Amino acid sequence: xxxxxxxxxxxxxxxxxxxxxxxxxxxxxxxxxxxxxxxxxxxxxxxxxxxxxxxxxxxxxxxxxxxxxxxxxxx
Amino acid sequence: xxxxxxxxxxxxxxxxxxxxxxxxxxxxxxxxxxxxxxxxxxxxxxxxxxxxxxxxxxxxxxxxxxxxxxxxxxxxxxxxxxxxxxxxxxxxxxxxxxxxxxxxxxxxxxxxxxxxxxxxxxxxxxxxxxxxxxxxxxxxxxxxxxxxxxxxxxxxxxxxxxxxxxxxxxxxxxxxxxxxxxxxxxxxxxxxxxxxxxxxxxxxxxxxxxxxxxxxxxxxxxxxxxxxxxxxxxxxxxxxxxxxxxxxxxxxxxxxxxxxxxxxxxxxxxxxxxxxxxxxxxxxxxxxxxxxxxxxxxxxxxxxxxxxxxxxxxxxxxxxxxxxxxxxxxxxxxxxxxxxxxxxxxxxxxxxxxxxxxxxxxxxxxxxxxxxxxxxxxxxxxxxxxxxxxxxxxxxxxxxxxxxxxxxxxxxxxxxxxxxxxxxxxxxxxxxxxxxxxxxxxxxxxxxxxxxxxxxxxxxxxxxxxxxxxxxxxxxxxxxxxxxxxxxxxxxxxxxxxxxxxxxxxxxxxxxxxxxxxxxxxxxxxxxxxxxxxxxx
Numbered sequence: 001x002x003x004x005x006x007x008x009x010x011x012x013x014x015x016x017x018x019x020x021x022x023x024x025x026x027x028x029x030x031x032x033x034x035x036x037x038x039x040x041x042x043x044x045x046x047x048x049x050x051x052x053x054x055x056x057x058x059x060x061x062x063x064x065x066x067x068x069x070x071x072x073x074x075x
Numbered sequence: 076x077x078x079x080x081x082x083x084x085x086x087x088x089x090x091x092x093x094x095x096x097x098x099x100x101x102x103x104x105x106x107x108x109x110x111x112x113x114x115x116x117x118x119x120x121x122x123x124x125x126x127x128x129x130x131x132x133x134x135x136x137x138x139x140x141x142x143x144x145x146x147x148x149x150x151x152x153x154x155x156x157x158x159x160x161x162x163x164x165x166x167x168x169x170x171x172x173x174x175x176x177x178x179x180x181x182x183x184x185x186x187x188x189x190x191x192x193x194x195x196x197x198x199x200x201x202x203x204x205x206x207x208x209x210x211x212x213x214x215x216x217x218x219x220x221x222x223x224x225x226x227x228x229x230x231x232x233x234x235x236x237x238x239x240x241x242x243x244x245x246x247x248x249x250x251x252x253x254x255x256x257x258x259x260x261x262x263x264x265x266x267x268x269x270x271x272x273x274x275x276x277x278x279x280x281x282x283x284x285x286x287x288x289x290x291x292x293x294x295x296x297x298x299x300x301x302x303x304x305x306x307x308x309x310x311x312x313x314x315x316x317x318x319x320x321x322x323x324x325x326x327x328x329x330x331x332x333x334x335x336x337x338x339x340x341x342x343x344x345x346x347x348x349x350x351x352x353x354x355x356x357x358x359x360x361x362x363x364x365x366x367x368x369x370x371x372x373x374x375x376x377x378x379x380x381x382x383x384x385x386x387x388x389x390x391x392x393x394x395x396x397x398x399x400x401x402x403x404x405x406x407x408x409x410x411x412x413x414x415x416x417x418x419x420x421x422x423x424x425x426x427x428x429x430x431x432x433x434x435x436x437x438x439x440x441x442x443x444x445x446x447x448x449x450x451x452x453x454x455x456x457x458x459x460x461x462x463x464x465x466x467x468x469x470x471x472x473x474x475x476x477x478x479x480x481x482x483x484x485x486x487x488x489x490x491x492x493x494x495x496x497x498x499x500x501x502x503x504x505x506x507x508x509x510x511x512x513x514x515x516x517x518x519x520x521x522x523x524x525x526x527x528x529x530x531x532x533x534x535x536x537x538x539x540x541x542x543x544x545x546x547x548x549x550x551x552x553x554x555x556x557x558x559x560x561x562x563x564x565x566x567x568x569x570x571x572x573x574x575x576x577x578x579x580x581x582x583x584x585x586x587x588x589x590x591x592x593x594x595x596x597x598x599x600x601x602x603x604x605x606x607x608x609x610x611x612x
Contacts, residue, residue, distance in 0.1 A: 033459065044470040
């Protein structure tokens, strides 16, 4: 697996915080615009389409499972 | 508007007097005298094959249609003896610019290097291209071109195909060993063999207006996303000969085609774009498009080429150009099969190579179209992000997709001999030959593509000499560079483009694709490569 999923930030909380703060004060639509641009910038920085595919697969799998679990809990 | 540029007469052919089951027999019948059918017929005739070429119309020139012809197509037309005329009439270009709103995002040059005979592209109305090809056909007695001959039925037999043909004077039949269907996107032969032709349909409509005006715009391809004169959609401006300009405007999927096509409704749109009203319409067309291909390009003895076999969106000039690549790919193979110097199975490589090329063209043009017409809110958002990032970043500019223009495919094909030596670049087997300036013995400048034609457009060994002559098998012509009796690579372009060392050699197929390459060619190596490339494997 080329995608690194071990923790790469010395202070992970700083990284998460930076992203959260970037969205503060934005509407949902503005947030979605920002995310779109951010994904493209980061994808280009990675510059490896295999890693990108793996990242997409991981994100998609987790999101789908998480939303399924949420639905089951609501039932 | 939409004048028929050239009219041809129907002539009764003696074949029409024959009464079934008696019918004339021919090795090849090509159906459809468009750019692909005409080029294929010329190529086959130049290889010595008699060709019957049928067309259901009696004229060419309903609108400009295809206008961008690629370097690769021009090199092919050079081999057919019509390249010079096309280039003389055409508008040469290599630069494209992409705009977002009122400002330029970036520009690209499709042929930034010297040392090529032909430019990246010319723009030329399809009716000119067809007229020049018809003139060439008339010089070749081996081609029997029959206007107003419409194929209405097709019956497959073991040894060929019986065609029923309708003319103004009734129906008649002929028999062909092979039928090549070049009868366009609405191919009736495709329907007659019962082949599927499905794919992705795009909802957005596009309005083409070819307008005549004098204007000082440069001969560049200009493409806008969300221009001030056509808010929210895309637009294209491109020059053709005779002061005609191609304008392509993306319309809403729900736009009413009948209303939008009326000149009085098109005029204000164009005037808004140009900032004036001093133009005349040459042609107006409104279209939706599809990206699709046939599963199999070969149905028994009926072989499909061009739009009949595959269709793409127009952004990328991949329609007519890929059809011409079909023709050059098929003609030499069919010639060998008809001469029985290759097994009929060689034709299967036509399907393998050209259907893969069609997939590539469909993939590229689908991506362009998806970028121009995002299918969901999130796709639109990503597109918007790319355009916004492009203002400031190089990677953003490279992601902006206003059409990726046609380049020849690299074939993964059983005809190629895999590399056995170490190469550092150059052209791998399955790639199309690259041009380079070379000089003859007397210092007369020439191009490699011309030397290839001079060698007969056959299997040709491109040798970079080291003093020792290669023992070349029969059936292979040679172009020697660097030795005393051959050509000189004075500027070093050829050596560089082919990653050549003294002794290196490339075996080129008759369509100019690389079949094999060797650092140290020997007769057994060349014999094996030739056998493989001609279907004996």
